[in-house]
Amino acid sequence: MSNFFNYSSFPGIRPRSGADTADMSRSGAVRRIAADVVVAAGVLALFGVVAWLLPQINEPIGPSGVPSTVSDDLHLLPYYALRSVFRMFIALFLSLVFSFIYGLAAARCRRLRMVLIPLLDILQSVPILGFLSATVTIWMVLFPGSILGVEAASIFAIFTSQAWNMTFSFYHSLLSEPQELDEAARSMQLTRWQRFWKLDVPNSMIPLLWNCMMSVGGGWFFLTASEMISVNNRTYALPGLGSFVAVASEHEQLGKVLWAIVTMVIVVLLIDVLLWKPLTAWAEKFRITQNESVQDKTSLVLSILRRSGISDALALVGRPIADLMFWLTRPLGRTGARWPAAGTRRRTLDIAFMALMAVACLAGLWMLVRFISDGEGFAEVGHAMVLGLITFMRVTLLTVVCSIIWVPIGVKIGMNPRISRFAQPLVQVLASFPSNFTFPFVTLWFIAWHIDISWGSILLMSLGTQWYILFNVIAGASAIPDDLREATRAFHLDTRQRWTKLILPAVFGSWCTGGITAAGGAWNASIVSEIVTYGHTTLTANGLGTYIANATAVGDTGKTIIGVAVMSVFVVGVNRLFWRPLQAYAERRFSVA
Template sequence: MALSPFITHAETAAGGHGRSTAGTRTSMTAAVASDVIVVAGILVLFGTIAWMLPDVDATLGPEGPPSHISTDPANLPYYTLRSLLRMAVALLFSLIFTFIYGLAAARLRRVGKVLTLLLDILQSVPVLGFLSATITIWITLFPHSMLGVEAASVFAIFTSQAWNMTFSFRNSLLTEPQELDEAARSFRLTRWQRFWKLDVPNSTIPLLWNCMMSVSGGWFFLTASEMISVNNTTYALPGIGSFVEESAANRELGNIGLAIVAMILVVLLIDIGVWRPLIIWSQKFRNEQSSADAPRSSLVLNVIRRSHIDDLLGAAFRPIGEALDVAMRPLGRTGARWPLRGAGRRAGDVVFAAACAGVLIAAAAGLVSTIGNGPGLAELGTALYDGGLTFLRVAVLTLVCSVIWVPIGASIGMNPRLSRMLQPLIQILSSFPANFVFPLATLVFIAWGIDINWGSILLMALGAQWYILFNVIAGANSIPSDLVEMTRNLGVTGFLRWRTLILPSVFGAWCEGGITAAGGAWNASIVSEVVSYGNHTLVARGLGSYITQATESGQTARVVIGVAVMSAIVVIVNRVFWAPLQRLASRRFSL
């Protein structure tokens, strides 16, 4: 409201000065309170970690790692904290892996093709495949200590988190806006400067949504990573996943219900304290010339912004950034496109291709030898047949989930109001470990006479569908507001708006979500095709159950066959179907 003309200049000045002084005092008080809250939160966090560390590195007795844990509900809070610690450590290593591997896969011309192919293979290898090959290594590295089993568990969670994050970061690097790339090369930024000032900010929004999805995937495989059954041996770690697994074996439905309630509370707290502030903060990296439609707020983010923690962190990490900048200067600046030199050296290409072919031939020969000396070639036919059944389930799942979640995800990503309303619910549903309800699903399937061969598709979808939803939300959320405003001004609405703006904008995100959803579904088949409650066990015919049963019985040759068949199917599908779609998205639908 405008000032009354009867108020004199002196009165206005005096009033303004008083308001300014009061506002300054209020701001200082808020800053001090925010500093106290942030410091208290940091102390509680590190104090809790320090309290749990002695148990993580506990000494093993002569009987070795425990095979059972207590199902006393009083232990549930402590078990939940242990699981959260494993998830956080695995996510940290996944981020480091994402930045290093994704950067190499996107920037290195020759090696990048191999790294991308390996990424396809790695995302298709089930968690049990990694565990059966590495559990002995981790225990040997940390003998007579629980740290070896803990490391194996964290590694298993890492293998369920890292791949979709790496795919997201690589895709963001390959679709960077040309004008930003030109600016980076014009300013001759060093490799570190380009990475930190262009690559990471440009990938922040989709990478953040994939981090959320990775945490959800980690929760999904928590029971398999905390109650490890390999080679007829079970290694049990204190955690909410192993608590549910032990309670299901003992038919303790009450304990499973308590674990479900605990998980809902944990997911809500993580959403309020971590994901929602990060999502709001990430909006500063939107590639647009106009502001977003409606600003969002978060109490946690407001407290952090009022405090001085950002100044302290900046002062602490600035020397590290400067050291990395100096270390990368010998690699040159971004004055030319990657690779810097030798892009047309045919001799090098021939040598590299020959080396890759040699490795593939050696791997194939080793696989054939393993099959021949073990169960025989007939077992390969069985694995291929089972792989075909699981492939049909994955294909149906991907198609149905795309039809359902693409329009819903696009609507959520483009509507801040809808996003604020539905994001907590989406977080609860996606982060909730679906296999916690598998024991209940087993009872339902038995009571209603549902064939597990069909029911397993639903169980796989509970863990894999969110990859499509989250990527589509991130893709729609990244649409520049000026394009949205332009369609409004031109009166483009309804199906025409979807066909000309929304679907082309989220097409690349859907491709990325489809790849990771299919890979997640293949991985989820190991826990979805074999479900049990007490003495009741339902087994669906498929490659997931094939690998699960071979791992539990210690049949290494069959595990190798199952993993090899699963990897081959995933790679072929990605090369034949998904890769052309990704090239189309990069060529025609990149913003």
């Protein structure tokens, strides 16, 4: 056989010799060492930056107290960027932990779900300024004499802009787990800890990852409000990009605002290259499919990590931790077979639980009514309801228009890895970029073109909330199993049939999740969109956002509570009457099972 092939006839093909194999081995070893060096340098740099920043966020408060402004020196922009990114990712980590605990409790316990999901609607509807006005003093008391109290308040504010949509995403992923995988976990009697890491988290990975990206974008949008905290007639300023832009806008220094925008774009691109792109490429292995992706997503950073020995090091450290957690979580029980609960006992417990919740809700409502009657009066509530109706119409128009625009675009990006490779960085820049950085320029444009802020505020609100719809649709489209895509091609379905039979049903649940978070985000964004300021020029639109912003700035607690309560009523009412039925329909008709 060795003489059967004449390799001289094929110049591009020749048998590998021992020298070739040795060369390849040496080349692989060199690449492995280079990858190890790069990864080690990156890890050391990360820990070095964190170690450098930690002492600075725990500095004692000076004799004059917490500063009410920051320097607008351009040389401080890199430092401000590091401080902002540090806050952002601490808040993201806390949001992820919160999403796991809260979403798991709501999905696994039917009675808790009846309380936790409506409560999540209320939490989502409470604006960031509402959280800040109620918690800044608490954080200052917890960390007396230290700037850490204001830092904690800022991180908590960013957390409230990130956690809710991540929790919604994880919760709905748990409810839509494929039945065969659920039965497999039960038949193997996995412990609850094992099921969480082997089924729950992997099944939710793709949509949760995209919502993490969107949460960071939401955090950037409220960066100015979280770094330049103005409550109760007092301002607390922290070093960061948001506070820098606020000071530059106040001084009408558009050049410095532009430099902050350039810095922000660089930060977003670096985060995309170093974090989001590797994670989205890695998360492809969690797609539910029997075929390989048509075109795998690639990432240079992920390739370097895989070539290095970091996976072996993590496995060496992680295996004892995993074994320890297995033994510690054994008392939580195993995922066993489904056993129907006794009918009479179940109904009795349900009635008792609902009665307890009803008493708690009535007690809270009675306290609120007494507070209003002793303070502002119910005429003020009626005024806030009218303003809420105006903002509600803006939110509704925004949601409809953004859905019409971004659903087709999100499907195109999510179903085509080639387009996703180039579109994802652009989408990341647009979504993660804090659009309120551009508000000074938009304000000047509104003034020059005589645009009514009542309509212009819809544009400002959309700049920060439309991406919830786009990101969730991208996640839903990218998670469509290749088997179903192949089936549509095998049956020669035309474009209309593919959209009605596969695409729209597949992304409908993701659109619902994006729609409910976009609407909630729009209500929050109304606070910074219905009243915009540049220098000595202020444009104000009638609406609930303006009402809450003005009440919070002057420390009017009564009006702040009324505004937050009215906003909660609108958001929870729309969620209960519109979004929840749509989500239930999506889970019933369009889940992969």
